[in-house]
Amino acid sequence: MSEFLHQLASGLALGGVYAILALALVMIYQATQLVNFAQGEMAMFSTYFAWKLMDSGWPYWRAFAATVVVSFFGGLIIERVVVRPFAKAPVLASIIVFIGLVLIFNALAGWLYGYSIQEFESPFSGRPWFGNVYMSAHESGAVVVSLCVLALVYGFFRFTPLGLAMRAAAQNPTSSRLVGIRVGWMLAIGWGLAAAIGAVAGMMAAPIVYLDPNMMGGVLLYAFAGAVLGGIDNPFGAAFGGFAVGVLENLVGAYVVGDEVKLSVALAIIVGVLVWRPSGLFGRRLVARV
């Protein structure tokens, strides 16, 4: 039983990472009906940036904050320079551009920081929290950070004028433009926010999966699975899906198929959900006008 609870708890910790990465994916999906395949590699690159800062002597939280801010502007610039020109292109072209970004970030990280695996420090060390024997301090911390990110994002979209403007721009670009919202910039800010959230996900994942240029491949796949499971147009669904996938992946990996084929759990979830319930658990059913 304690082994089971242990698996459940560490599933929750990684699930938190999947949940916020899925949230980042959903943010971009809502505005553009596209999934950013480069989200994981962007997060990986941000994490390397944080690692470099800490390597040069910055304390953890200062490096954390700097990375989040830099990632925000990085995401914003990518949207303006690379993604914007393809705004009206077909889906296929956009996906190819995202794959291009994946390859570029992967190569850039390998070139700048090397391909060897690095340890990434966790800010939460020492004894497990609250006498919780099933989770390490980092795992508890990662869950708390994920929940904080979710709450912050909710607060931002619910209670701030900018968040409202962004929601409006995503839902009805034409009308938003007519009432004076700069829709293009809202999209760019969305990319910035997604990149910043991704950076947090990367920094929370790195102490668990270790830092190397390919660290986010699996994480991104689980985030996809989470987003699809919860409904790719629903932020709450995606966050729930992320946690659910984290737990499922760990339990199925431990008790059913074995650790070494865990990634196929994500494949099974994605294909299964798309076949039986394409809109996910909480998504809206899409009806297209012919």
Added chain:
Amino acid sequence: MTERNALGRVVTLAVFAGALAFPFLASGYRLYQGAQVLIDVIALLGLNLLTGFNGQISLGHGAFFAIGAYGAAILVVKLGLPYWLAIPIASAVCFGAGFLFGFPALRFGGLYLALATFALAVATPQLLSYNGFNAFTGGSQGLTLTRPGAPFGLLLSGDQWLYLFCLLWTAALYWAATNLVRGRVGRALIAIRDQPIAAESMGVNAALYKTTCFGVSALYAGVAGGLSAIVVGFVSPESFGLPLSLSFLVGIVVGGLASLGGALFGALFIEFVPNLAAQLSVNFGESAMALPGAIYGVLLILVMAVMPTGVAGAMRAALGFVRRNFAA
């Protein structure tokens, strides 16, 4: 036959004549690379039928390539079949796998299909090294095949024979693909890509065409995989991961979406850019490992921005320009 068609035929025949002469001019490693290019051409033809002509994106064709490679390797190593029989059987299995994957793919829009095939690409190496299949797949160790020599007492070296064997498959599959694309089926595939609703109301059975197209595309990838297993003489899970699938995507985009001739450019590109990087890494150390990825990534974006029809499209445009301005 119009003038344009005639020119196309001349070019195609010239390219095949050159490819046929190649094994008698080059030898050793160059010949091995030549065979690799032909294998890539087959895989790219298949992916282009699916993505370029039918508009279904696949980021996971490495998986079908892997099924072909492992299928052929298992048939040869474990069941003792001759290699020339193993390839058709393995590719038939691939057709089945592709056809079956095509069914759920029917319900996915472009984006979801990309997600599902991406997941397939990432999960493939893990599935191949799964302990439960060790008896067949050799686990993470993979399988080793002996390279066959020339049959019928032909005076050819092993390398020459394997190259020609690949060329035979390439020529046959290229011919099949051109006929497929030019006829009724090709028009239906393109119609489904461009105007799915109009195509269906014209009586095109979109579901059947799309799943069959997925199957045929997987069959091409399977033939390529089977040939690769025999030419390389080795299969292992790690060589069939996401990078392989993405390099196929790079190949069709650089060569030219919806252009069969472009497959040759794409194949040359994805074969020689990593090679170049490997040579550079002798001088520049580990950081040159990043080079193929960087070049691929930048080119994917540039090609989509500047010449979405790839090298083949650019050449067609250049040819048209010359003809308009300089022809009498």
